[in-house]
Amino acid sequence: MSKKTLFDKIWEKHVVHRQEGHPDILYIDRHFIHEVTSPQAFNGLKKRGIPVFNTKKTLATADHNVPTKDQHLPIKDVLSRFQVDTLTKNCKEYGVELYDLNHPFQGIVHIIGPELGLTLPGMTIVCGDSHTSTHGAFGAIAFGIGTSEVEQVLATQCMLQYKPKRMKIEISGTLGKGVLSKDIILYIIAQISSSGGNGYFVEYTGSTIRALSMEARMTICNMSIEMGARGGLIAPDEITFEYIAQDRQFAPKGEALEQAKAYWKTLQSDEGAEYDAVLYFDADDISPMITYGTNPGMGIKIDGQIPTLSDLKNEKEHSSFINSLKYMDLEPGHALLGKKLDYVFIGSCTNARIEDLRLVADFVKGKKKAEGVEVLVIPGSKQVEKQAIKEGLDRIFIDAGFDLRNPGCSACLGMNEDKVPAGMYCISTSNRNFEGRQGPGARTFLASPLSAAAAAITGRVSDVRDFM
Amino acid sequence: MSDKKFTTLVSTCVPLPIENIDTDQIIPARFLKATTREGFGENLFRDWRYDSQGKEKPDFVLNDGQHQGEILVAGKNFGCGSSREHAAWAIRDHGFRVVISSFFADIFKNNALNNFLLPVQVSEYFLEKIWVQVKADAQVKITVNLESQTVSLPDGSSDGFDINTYKKACLLHGYDDIDYLLSMKEKIRDFEDQDKSGYLSTGKMATAN
Numbered sequence: 070m071s072k073k074t075l076f077d078k079i080w081e082k083h084v085v086h087r088q089e090g091h092p093d094i095l096y097i098d099r100h101f102i103h104e105v106t107s108p109q110a111f112n113g114l115k116k117r118g119i120p121v122f123n124t125k126k127t128l129a130t131a132d133h134n135v136p137t138k139d140q141h142l143p144i145k146d147v148l149s150r151f152q153v154d155t156l157t158k159n160c161k162e163y164g165v166e167l168y169d170l171n172h173p174f175q176g177i178v179h180i181i182g183p184e185l186g187l188t189l190p191g192m193t194i195v196c197g198d199s200h201t202s203t204h205g206a207f208g209a210i211a212f213g214i215g216t217s218e219v220e221q222v223l224a225t226q227c228m229l230q231y232k233p234k235r236m237k238i239e240i241s242g243t244l245g246k247g248v249l250s251k252d253i254i255l256y257i258i259a260q261i262s263s264s265g266g267n268g269y270f271v272e273y274t275g276s277t278i279r280a281l282s283m284e285a286r287m288t289i290c291n292m293s294i295e296m297g298a299r300g301g302l303i304a305p306d307e308i309t310f311e312y313i314a315q316d317r318q319f320a321p322k323g324e325a326l327e328q329a330k331a332y333w334k335t336l337q338s339d340e341g342a343e344y345d346a347v348l349y350f351d352a353d354d355i356s357p358m359i360t361y362g363t364n365p366g367m368g369i370k371i372d373g374q375i376p377t378l379s380d381l382k383n384e385k386e387h388s389s390f391i392n393s394l395k396y397m398d399l400e401p402g403h404a405l406l407g408k409k410l411d412y413v414f415i416g417s418c419t420n421a422r423i424e425d426l427r428l429v430a431d432f433v434k435g436k437k438k439a440e441g442v443e444v445l446v447i448p449g450s451k452q453v454e455k456q457a458i459k460e461g462l463d464r465i466f467i468d469a470g471f472d473l474r475n476p477g478c479s480a481c482l483g484m485n486e487d488k489v490p491a492g493m494y495c496i497s498t499s500n501r502n503f504e505g506r507q508g509p510g511a512r513t514f515l516a517s518p519l520s521a522a523a524a525a526i527t528g529r530v531s532d533v534r535d536f537m
Numbered sequence: 538m539s540d541k542k543f544t545t546l547v548s549t550c551v552p553l554p555i556e557n558i559d560t561d562q563i564i565p566a567r568f569l570k571a572t573t574r575e576g577f578g579e580n581l582f583r584d585w586r587y588d589s590q591g592k593e594k595p596d597f598v599l600n601d602g603q604h605q606g607e608i609l610v611a612g613k614n615f616g617c618g619s620s621r622e623h624a625a626w627a628i629r630d631h632g633f634r635v636v637i638s639s640f641f642a643d644i645f646k647n648n649a650l651n652n653f654l655l656p657v658q659v660s661e662y663f664l665e666k667i668w669v670q671v672k673a674d675a676q677v678k679i680t681v682n683l684e685s686q687t688v689s690l691p692d693g694s695s696d697g698f699d700i701n702t703y704k705k706a707c708l709l710h711g712y713d714d715i716d717y718l719l720s721m722k723e724k725i726r727d728f729e730d731q732d733k734s735g736y737l738s739t740g741k742m743a744t745a746n
C-alpha cells in the first residue's frame with residue numbers, strides 16, 4: 070500500500086465520484102454560511118427551484134456586518150440590516166439553523182465552529198470565507214469557497230474540486246519568551262511571501278506545533294490563506310481530543326466520543342509519505358513579528374528594520390514595495406519600534422478566542438492604556454464574551470480603559486461600524502493589512518495579541534519582551 | 538452576465554501593471570452589502586478609481602479615456618486575499634471577459650471560471666511584451682482563443698495558457714458546475730447512505746439540529 074499524507078486520507082474518503090479530466094466530486098461534512106457570501110447562492114437555488122440538499126449539515130451565523138455595540142437594537146446601517154435580514158429569511162425558508170445576533174452561540178463563524186464541537190477531525194469543512202482554513206487545526210480539510218461553490222454545496226452537499234498539491238511545514242524547537250503562534254505564522258509568511266503557498270494545502274508538523282494549544286493552532290491554520298495556500302491542517306492528537314471533550318455542545322460524548330477517537334487516531338500522515346514540497350523552520354529563529362506593509366508577507370521582527378530596495382530579492386517587487394510604503398507613510402530601512410499608534414484592535418477569527426483575551430488581560434492587569442490611543446477588544450463569540458466576564462477579564466479591560474464590545478468581525482474589515490479612520494495607525498491582531506482593509510486609508514500593523522497588549526499600554530509599537 | 542459561451546475574443550485591453558492586486562482593491566469590503574450578483578462593476582477598483590469625494594481620479598487607467606476593452610491585463614499574483622466572489626462579479630460586471638496575468642491566486646481563479654470570466658495565465662516574458670506594446674499603442678488588439686488555448690498579439694507573437702478540460706468544456710458550451718453536480722444527485726445520495734466517508738458515522742450525532 071502506498072504511503073499517504075493525512076490530507077490524502079481525508080480527501081480520498083470524501084470523493085463521491087472521480088472522472089478523468091474532471092475535478093473530483095467531493096462530499097462536504099460541514100458547511101458554514103454567513104450573511105455576506107450566501108444571499109446570491111440562495112438566489113441561485115430559488116432560480117433553479119431546488120431545496121437545500123441536506124439542511125442538517127449547514128449552519129449559519131451573522132458576523133461581518135454586525136455592530137459590536139447595542140446588539141439588541143436593530144442594525145442602523147440599512148444595507149447591513151438588509152443583508153442580515155436576508156440571511157434570516159433564507160434560513161427560515163430553506164430550513165437552515167441560524168445563530169443570529171440574539172442567539173447565545175452567535176459569533177465569528179470560524180470561532181463558533183470549533184467551540185461548539187461542530188468542527189471535528191477528519192471532516193471536510195467549507196464556508197464562503199477564506200479563513201475557513203482555521204478549522205484545519207483539528208485535522209480537517211477546511212477551506213474557503215466562492216459563492217457559486219456555496220450554491221453547489223447547498224444544492225448537492227458536494228463540490229467540484231481538483232486536489233491541490235501538498236506541502237509540509239515542519240517547525241521544531243521551543244518558542245522564546247513573548248513569542249506566540251501568531252508570530253510563527255507571520256514569520257513563515259514573511260519567509261515565503263504572500264504567494265509562497267499558492268496551489269498547496271499545508272500540513273504543519275514538528276515539535277513546536279505539537280506543544281501548542283488548540284487555540285494557538287487555530288491561529289496558524291487561520292493565516293494559511295495569507296501565504297496563498299488553500300488551507301492548512303494539523304494532525305489531531307491528545308490536545309485535540311481534550312479540547313473536543315470539554316463539554317462542546319455538538320461534539321460526540323461518552324461512548325460515541327471513544328469510538329470517534331479510535332478513528333481520529335488513525336488520522337496521521339504515514340511515515341515516509343511524500344509531499345510536493347517540504348519546508349523546515351526553527352523556533353529559535355522566530356521573534357515577535359510585525360508587518361510594515363500592505364500584504365501579510367511584509368513582516369519583520371518587531372525590533373527589526375523595514376527592508377530597503379536593495380534587500381528585495383526580486384526587482385519586480387520594487388514598485389509594489391514603494392507603493393506600499395507610501396500608503397503606510399513609512400521609510401525603507403527605518404525601525405518600527407516606538408512608532409506612535411492611534412488604534413489597537415484585539416479581535417478577529419485569528420486572535421479573539423478566550424486564550425487570546427486571557428493573555429492580554431494577564432498582561433494589562435493593573436495597567437492603564439496610553440493617552441491618545443483607542444483600544445478595541447472584540448470577543449470572537451458570545452460564548453467567549455460570557456467566559457471572559459465569568460473570569461473577570463472584562464473588569465481588567467475596563468479598568469485599563471479598553472473598549473470591550475460585543476462579538477463580530479468588527480474592525481478586521483471595514484464593513485461594519487468599527488473602522489480605523491484614514492491615515493491612522495492601528496496595531497491589529499487580525500490577519501490582513503491590505504490597503505483600506507480596516508477602513509478607507511487605514512494603516513494596519515499585524516501582530517500578536519501580546520504585542521497588541523504592550524502597544525495599548527505604551528501607545529507605541531513595543532517589544533513585549535522588554536516587559537518580561 | 539449575458540454571454541456565457543466563450544470561444545474567441547479579439548479586443549483592446551486595460552493594462553494594470555501592478556503586482557499582488559488583492560480582492561480588497563478589486564472590490565472593497567464596504568461594497569459587499571448587495572444581495573444580488575449585479576451592479577458590482579460600478580465599484581470595481583473603487584479606491585483607485587475615485588477619490589474620497591467620489592470624484593474620478595483622472596490618472597487611473599479606467600478613467601484616462603485611452604484604455605478600454607474586454608481584457609484586463611494585470612501584474613503577477615492577481616486576486617490574492619479574500620475568497621469574495623464579488624471580485625469576479627465586479628470585473629465581469631464592468632464588462633471584462635478575460636483577465637491576463639502571469640499568476641492568479643487560487644480561489645480567484647476558481648471564482649472567475651465559475652462566472653465565465655476567463656483567467657489567462659501567461660509567462661512573465663509575454664506579459665512584459667503586452668505591457669510594452671500597449672504602452673506604444675493603446676489600441677493594440679489581443680486575441681484570446683479558448684479552443685487552441687492561445688493568446689496572441691498583432692505582431693504574430695503568442696503564448697499558450699492552461700485550463701483544465703472540464704472547465705474548458707463548461708466555457709465552450711456555457712454550462713456550469715451545478716448543472717453537472719445535479720446530474721450526479723443519485724450518486725451523492727448513495728454515498729451519504731453508505732456512510733463512506735468514515736467520518737459520517739461519527740458525524741451524524743454531531744449535526745447542529
Ligand code: SF4
Nearest residue numbers: 200417418478481482
Ligand atoms: S474576523 Fe475578519 S478574517 Fe475573520 S471572518 Fe471576520 S472578516 Fe473574515
